[in-house]
Every structure is written in structure tokens, then in C-alpha cells.
Amino acid sequence: MTSPFGQVLLVTGNAEFEAERVRRRAVTAVVAAQPDCQVTESTAAGLQAGELMGLTSASLFSDSTAVVITELQDLPEHAQSELLDYAAAPSDDVAVVLVHSGGAKGKGLLDKLRKISGVTEVKVEQPKYERGHAEWVQREIRELGSSIDAEAALALVESVGQDLRALAGAASQLVASTERPVDLDLVRQYFGGRAEVRGYEIADAVLAGRLHVAMESNRWAESARTAPLVITAAIASGLRTLARLESAPAGLRDAEVAALVGAPPFKLRALRQQLAGWDAAGLASAIRAVADADLEVKGGGGDPGYAVERMLIKVASSRVR
Numbered sequence: 001m002t003s004p005f006g007q008v009l010l011v012t013g014n015a016e017f018e019a020e021r022v023r024r025r026a027v028t029a030v031v032a033a034q035p036d037c038q039v040t041e042s043t044a045a046g047l048q049a050g051e052l053m054g055l056t057s058a059s060l061f062s063d064s065t066a067v068v069i070t071e072l073q074d075l076p077e078h079a080q081s082e083l084l085d086y087a088a089a090p091s092d093d094v095a096v097v098l099v100h101s102g103g104a105k106g107k108g109l110l111d112k113l114r115k116i117s118g119v120t121e122v123k124v125e126q127p128k129y130e131r132g133h134a135e136w137v138q139r140e141i142r143e144l145g146s147s148i149d150a151e152a153a154l155a156l157v158e159s160v161g162q163d164l165r166a167l168a169g170a171a172s173q174l175v176a177s178t179e180r181p182v183d184l185d186l187v188r189q190y191f192g193g194r195a196e197v198r199g200y201e202i203a204d205a206v207l208a209g210r211l212h213v214a215m216e217s218n219r220w221a222e223s224a225r226t227a228p229l230v231i232t233a234a235i236a237s238g239l240r241t242l243a244r245l246e247s248a249p250a251g252l253r254d255a256e257v258a259a260l261v262g263a264p265p266f267k268l269r270a271l272r273q274q275l276a277g278w279d280a281a282g283l284a285s286a287i288r289a290v291a292d293a294d295l296e297v298k299g300g301g302g303d304p305g306y307a308v309e310r311m312l313i314k315v316a317s318s319r320v321r
Contacts, residue, residue: 004030004095005064008087010113010121014102014262016240017164018124023068023099030095034064037095041068044075052082056094066095073106073260080109087116103260105249126164126262133157137167141182144175148182155184159191161200166233173227191227199226199234202312207238209277211316218308228297228304235315236290242275243283282318289314 004026011022030037040055047069055067069075075083083098090096098113100106102125113119127133134153141148148156148171160170174182174190202221206214218231244261245268258265278286293311297304 006090006092008096008119010098010119012100013124015124015126022122026097030066037064037066039066043071044069047079049078052079064093068097070099072098072100090118104256130157133162140171146175152184152187155187163233163237166230169229199230203234203238206312206315207274209319214312228308232294239287277319277321279320282320286315286318
């Protein structure tokens, strides 16, 4: 197995869930190789001149160091040359993970990093259309040690929706429930009837400020035994999309904005209308509320149904109008 130290891992693409998972697995591998490794995480925008050099220098408290830099597209110009210099001659006792969210911003830096032999790139692109998501489900279930045919995978996508985090949770639940391959009957047993109320429909309602619609749909979904994680994942995905749109630089073309936020261009108008009711502070507050609810529905609380309803109220109240 190749050591992660002395390497630079570059994670690029608009599939946020996949990027997060690659980053998490990379850090896990680093700690497995060197349990006393000092791991430091930072967003690119906040790096000051000379700070990157300090982060990648030898630690006083550990023989090895890992540095994770997210939102690489926001790396200031003064730090870009420092990063390129380091990547060209990485330290043998330092592991570096860089995460870029895709899109045109920062493309020049990416092109230069890709030319450096010590940089390994992992691309994580969001699937397009339901069939692409179904193929993603098939790969996910194979990685979990089982299999699912195309028909059953498509049925799962139709029931759960196209949020990768929710699909991953559903796939894990299905594989854990049986020792045989996952088939259409098993998908219908666990997720049958859920296509009528999908998580993204509840998310769209609450993000648009229609709390009464979101609550009504959630009650219906609960009676249809929709997994709460489907709803929390959908709302989390919607909020992250709005947050990326809110922070998008002015002057970008629609195609560039769409690539940055991870949405098709035809959805931008609806997303901008949705964003009109939010500001940065409200989005941050809502994201925290969803994170708390997500923890509860995954076993950190006693009543998942109550946690979801409380989350809907907090998210709706975080809107500015």
C-alpha cells in the first residue's frame, strides 16, 4: 500500500457527498498509517501569506502532519504560488488533501497542479438524470459487498430521490437487511410508496417558506414510513446549494454558476427565487439545525419524527422573509 505521506491528493468535482467521503477516507488512511499524526483542516479563503508553509512544516508535537484544505477554488493568489511550490517538492512526512468544488473558478490553479507528478487527482462528478443515479446506486451497493440489478436501482432512485447522501443511506440499509442480492421486491418492501412524497419536495417547500406544506407532507411521509434520513439529507442538500449560490462571484455566466452550485442551468431561476428569502446568517443557522436533526435521526435522539418536525420549524424560521 502506497504511503499517503509525501503525496498531494486533489479532489475535484461537484458531487459534494462523494468529495466529503474521499476526504474522510484519506484522513482515515493517514491516521491508520501514523496514529499520532497531527491533522489540520482549513478553508482556502482564510489562508494568510506564509500560513501554508507553516501548515506543511514539521510539527513540534508529532513526527508526521496531515493538511486538509477545502474550498480550494477560493485560495488567494498569494497562497497559490506557495501551494504550487510545495506540491512540486512535497515533504516526506506530510500528507496534503486539497478539495475543489468544481466549476470554472480556480481552474488555472487546477491546471497547474495537474501537471505536477506528485499530485494525484480524484474526480467526483454528480450523476445526471435518474439513470445515472441508478448506476451510482449499483456501484455503491457493489462496494458494500452486494449487488442490485438496474430495475431495482432505478426504483430506489424513484423512491428516495437523487440526493447521494440519502441514496447511500438507503443502500446501506438494504444491504444490511439481507444476505442475498438486493432486488425489486426488497426495495419495495423498505421504500415502497415513498415516491409520492420525496424528500426534495419537503425540502423545496420549507426552503421556500411554505412551512404548512412541508409539515403536511412530512406527516404524510411519516405515515408512509419514509426514512427520516431521506428528508434531512434532502434539506441539507438544498441548503448547501443555496449557500453556494449565495456566495457565487458576480459576473459569472449561468453555465459557470450552475457548475459552481452543482445544479443544471435550467434550475437557476427557481434557485434564485428561493434564495431571495435567505441571507448568509439564515443559511448558516438552518444548516446547523439540519445537522442537529441528522444526528438525532441516526440514533443520537429518542424521537426521529419529532426531530424532523422541529428541524422544519427551525429551518423555516431562519428565513429572512
